[in-house]
Amino acid sequence: MPNSPGNSPARPVVLGSSSPYRRELMGRLRIPFEVEVPDVDETPRSGETPRDLALRLALAKARVVAQRRPGAVVIGSDQVADLDGEPLGKPGTHERATAQLRRMRGRTVVFQTALAVACAETGFEQADIAPVRVTFRDLSDREIETYLRAETPYDCAGSARSEGLGIALLEAIESDDPTALVGLPLIRTCRLLRAAGLMLP
Template sequence: MNATSAPCRAAAPPLVLASTSPYRRELLQRLRLPFQTCPPQVDETPYPGETPAALARRLARAKADAVAQQHPHALVIGSDQVADLDGTPLGKPGTHERAMAQLRAMRGRTVLFHTALAVVCHASGYAAEDTAVVQVRFRDLRDDEIERYLHAERPYDCAGSAKSEGLGIALLEAIVSDDPTALIGLPLIRTARLLRAAGVKLP
């Protein structure tokens, strides 16, 4: 974890999730803290030569900072996930054809999913970042299995097309992670750690 400055000192700083993702919203609700969501206006285009891990970290912080400009006294959570196939970033496919190509490329392979996290408070200057890396081994999938999965789940808004909380779990041989919700989109162990460091009371 990287952190700078002091935590927000407000008695109960508002909490804002810089995301429109229903998956991240549902995960954050598990911590039973009141929060609101705000869409970050961030260009997610990778820089030339940018690694998947660096891309995830940059976008997580950029999302948090973009929303913190609108809510400077709030604790703002930003997160981003990028799939890493031998150094090549795989983001949200957006279309059936791209999802098909992603899953064909990943079949029988081990893929790293970098889920980066940033918590910032502009009023106090508090900023903390962390990244969870999940190792995912895909089965040697047949084209007809991929097609059935895509038509059933339509995971076009999921990095690497792998919706593990749904039918996507049937695509996999194994998952290795020290933060189980990271693959879904928000590493809650790390999120709780950063929020506690910012002064938020959690069980």
């Protein structure tokens, strides 16, 4: 991948995501940014690992928006729940969320949260991944049903929204980037934005 362009003039920052959770996290950095929704097919490829899938999709999202906005520094991110090498995406429905949580109860799941930053005008492109190990409690069917009715986390990979009631489903979270589980690893985001030439606190 191309190296950092060094200190460049101030460029617009664009978050290539439809996620309200990533938008909220970006707001914590207190830098101006815009949001553009990338149109990317998220279907896993045959034999693709959850880690590779998350990285590919994060890069694809950043590249799609960077082509539309060549002068901007674009952030793409994706998260895939990894259960023993099998990717678990967003459930979309109550029934699928129930099935996911039943499979994950009493187990450790790795949430692969990938990040990519790209600028078409400078040729800058870098990606990183923040794996988060999440151990679920041995949940009863009643606990799963109560949680899903209360939270409706059907747009979250693995059906567990840790920033809300989903935290009650868990035994432990292990990560070196605290916001990665919510969907955007901010330590790595700051690192890649600086590498792209942006000034951050």
